[in-house]
Amino acid sequence: MLHINDLTYRIEGRPLFEKATLAIYAGSKVGLVGRNGTGKSTLFRLIKGEISPDDGEINLRKNMRLGAVDQEVPSGSQSLIATVLAADTERADLLAEAETATDPLRIAYIHTRLGDIDAYSAEARAASILNGLGFDAEDQLKPCADFSGGWRMRVALAAMLFAQPDMLLLDEPTNYLDVEGAVWLEAHIRKYPGTALIVSHDRDFLNEAVTHIAHLREGRLYSYTGGYDAFERQLAEQNRLNMALMAKQEDERRHLEAFVTRFRYSASKAKQAQSRVKKLEKMQPVATIISDPIAPIVLEGPDRPLSPPIIRFNNVDLGYGELTVLRRIDQRIDEDDRIGLLGKNGEGKSTFAKAIMGEIDPLNDGHIKRHKKLRIGYFAQHQIDALNPVASAYDHIVELMPDATEAQRRARLAGFGLGVKNAETPRAIYQVAKKRAYSSR
Known part of the structure; x- marks a missing residue:
């Protein structure tokens, strides 16, 4: 169905792929994983023929129809x-x-x-x-x-799935889906009669929807059978075996070097020492998986705790004009609560969030009481729509923190994993979205 052979591709001299090879067979569902910036989306562009590799080739089955979601919605x-x-x-x-x-x-x-x-x-x-x-x-x-x-x-x-291409290319398909939509897509991909190559960071989706994992690391592609959990187990076992083999090789190297050092100038042992020198020269280091630590995301907490409840709804109806979406809400939120708000589209999740922020008022005589020192941070579902696609992460943080020093701004970006390397890159805005704060007293 798809064969990638010795693929090499560089961006401004920096190699994204070097002799990468992968085979995807008809009917398989492959999850493409790897750290941000390793080239997953670039691989899709290469497969679609939008850009050409520096070396190697990508072979698709003759007359195969590719399906991908266009950026132009x-x-x-x-x-x-x-x-x-x-x-x-x-x-x-x-x-x-x-x-x-x-x-x-x-x-x-x-x-x-x-x-x-x-x-x-x-x-x-x-x-x-x-x-x-x-x-x-x-x-x-x-x-x-x-x-x-x-x-x-x-x-x-939906349009791309309806067209039923021979091979689906899906880049983060669950980004714009709620829980119900993601679960439906998992089931749809599983029973899809064609082939699929899917970039995703959704662990549950990769466990449920795919049959193989393609891991992009150090410019190469490595294939594993099963979902993401199975891939992690295989990767850990592979690394364990390689580390054990490396330790064994190091022991052998020390013994060989010790023999050579001891008998290099011995007439009776010179031939054996020379043999061991040649063996040392031919000894190839065992390849190990380079550790690439993930920078933690730092979410700063409030300056001081607030007395509970921080928000209280008493017999509140919510909606818009004549339309009532939620009725008779009696709910309190305390400082240490961690609440997941679930429900089908149109059931009122965003309406409830807007009421918390104070953007809409009760339709009835119910009331919403907020702590007088409460500050609310809101990250919208489609926040990325509000971002400037040509601006860098640092450009956005300057707008949001106009009175801060450069060191403070860069420290805030670093707290979200955006260091010097990508803070100035315009495409970095797809890794961290602009945050808007709403305050209520």
């Missing part, structure tokens, strides 16, 4: 369901030709082919995919322009 007045249906260009072309064809043989071929590609159940399949990604029947009839960039990314994903 669908927009305009076309409905969601129509946008997804249009992704199957062969079906659309055949249906259009069926309206004008006059040759009986051609008409027969058109209808036979439409049956072969299951064209008559297309609307049901498209609706099922959209529903799995969080769009109900009413949403599916709305124009794409009615939805935010994150939701339109879901439409683009």
